[in-house]
Amino acid sequence: MTLVPPHIARLVPYRPGMPVSEFERQSNIKHAIKLASNESPRGPSPKVIEAIRSEAAQLNRYPDGSTYLLRQDLAKHHEIQPTEIAVGNGSNELIDLLCRTFCAPDEDHVVFGTPSFLCYELSCRSSNLPFTAVPLRDFLSWDVGALMAAVTPQTKLLFVANPNNPTGAYVARADLETMLRETPSHVMIVVDEAYVEFPSAEDYASALTLRDLRERLIVLRTFSKAYGLAGLRVGYAVGPSSIIAFLDRTRAPFNVNTLAQVAARAALTDQEHVQEYVAMNCVERARLRDALTALGARIAPSQANFLLVRLDQRGPEAYQRLLSQGVITRQMPPPIDDWLRVSVGLPEENSRFLRAVEMLQQEGER
Ligand SMILES: Cc1ncc(COP(=O)(O)O)c(C=O)c1O
DSSP, X not given: OOSSOHHHHTOOOOOOOOOHHHHHXXXXXXXOEEOSSOOOSSOOOHHHHHHHHHHGGGTTSOOOXXXXXXXXXXXXXXXXXXXXXXXXXXXXXXXXXXXXXXXXXXXXXXXXXXXXXXXXXXXXXXXXXXXXXXXXXXXXXXXXXXXXXXXXXXXXXXXXXXXXTXXXXXXXXXXXXXHHHHSOTTSEEEEEOTXXXXXXXXXXXXXXXXXXXXXXXXXXXXXXXXXXXXXXXXXXXXXXXXXXXXXXXXXOXXXXXXXXXXHHHHHHHOHHHHHHHHHHHHHHHHHHHHHHHHTTOEXXXXXXXXXXXXXXXXXXXXXXXXXXXXXXOEEOOTTSTTEEEEEOOOHHHXXXXXXXXXXXXXXXXX
16 A cells, blocks of 8 residues: 555645755855845844743743634734634645635645745645646736636635735736626635735735625735744734634644744734835835846846846856855746746845846856
C-alpha cells in the first residue's frame, strides 16, 4: 500500500523568501537585506512589544481558544459583530480552512487568478480540489470577466487577491461590484485583502464596504503586512455569521497563540504606526518605480508594498546577482520567471537595492 494518496505525493512544498539568517549561513556575506516576503521593514508598534512583554509570564496557560477579546476589538474596529469574524494562524490558515470546510474533494471546483498568491493552488492541491487558474491580462492586470467566465455549476470558491500578489494589480471598485453582484450566488467569493492598507488609487475599495451586494462573501485580512506581525501569524476572515460558524468547527483548537492575540489587539490600537508605514511605502514605492524605470527596468504597476520588476538579465540570473550583493529578492515561477518581486523596504534598503540593480544593468544586456 502506498504511504500517501497520489494528490499528496504530487505536492511541492511552498518555498518562502529566504530568511537573512539562512542566507548568512550559506554565504560569507554579512548584513544582507531581505526584500522578499512583503513584510513591514519597520517592525511592530512599541505597544505590541510592551503587550507581549506583559503577557509572557502567562504562557503556562493555553490561549483563549475563542479569541474572544481580539474578535471584540476587531468587531469594534470594523463596526461589525464578533460572530462575523474567524481568526486564523495567519490568513494562510484561513485559505486552507475555506477549502477544507466548504469544498468536497474531487467534486467541488475552485477559481483563482494566475499569477496570484500561490497558496490558493497549494490548498486546492492538498485538499484534492479541481481548480481553474485564470490568467491575468498580460499576466499583470486583473481580468474580472475571465474570472467570472471560469465559474461552473461546481465552483464553490473564487479567490481574488486585491491588491494581487505578486503583480500588485488591483480590482477597481466598479469591477468588484460587478463581480460581487453578477457571479452566480452558489459561489463563495473570497476577497483576499492582505495588502488592503497600501493602495493609493482612488477607485480602490475594500470588499468590506460592499458586503450588502452578496451573501456568500468572505474578506480576508492579515496582521502580517501593514501591522508588521508576520512572525506571529494572525489573520482573520469576515463574513456572514452563518458561514463563519463553520470555520469554527474545522479549525484546530487554540489555532492562534496567546502572544499573537495580545499583539494583534495592541497593534489595532496603534493606527498611527500603521499609517506612518503606509505613507513611507507610498513614497518609496514611487521612488523605486521611477528609479527602476530610469535604469531601463520594466515595472508592473503596483498598489501594494512590493514591485514586480523585469531587469535586463533573465530572472534566475538577476536573482543570483542581487543575492551576491546581499540583496534577497523573490524569484517568480513560470510564466513570469523573468521577473523578480521586490518588497519596498526602508529608504536605505531601497537605495542599496537600486545600487545593486544599477550595477547589474550596466553589466549587461541579455
Ligand atoms: C495575497 C496574500 N494573501 C495571504 C497571505 C498570507 O498572509 P498571512 O498568512 O501571513 O496572513 C499573503 C502573504 O504573503 C498574501 O500575499
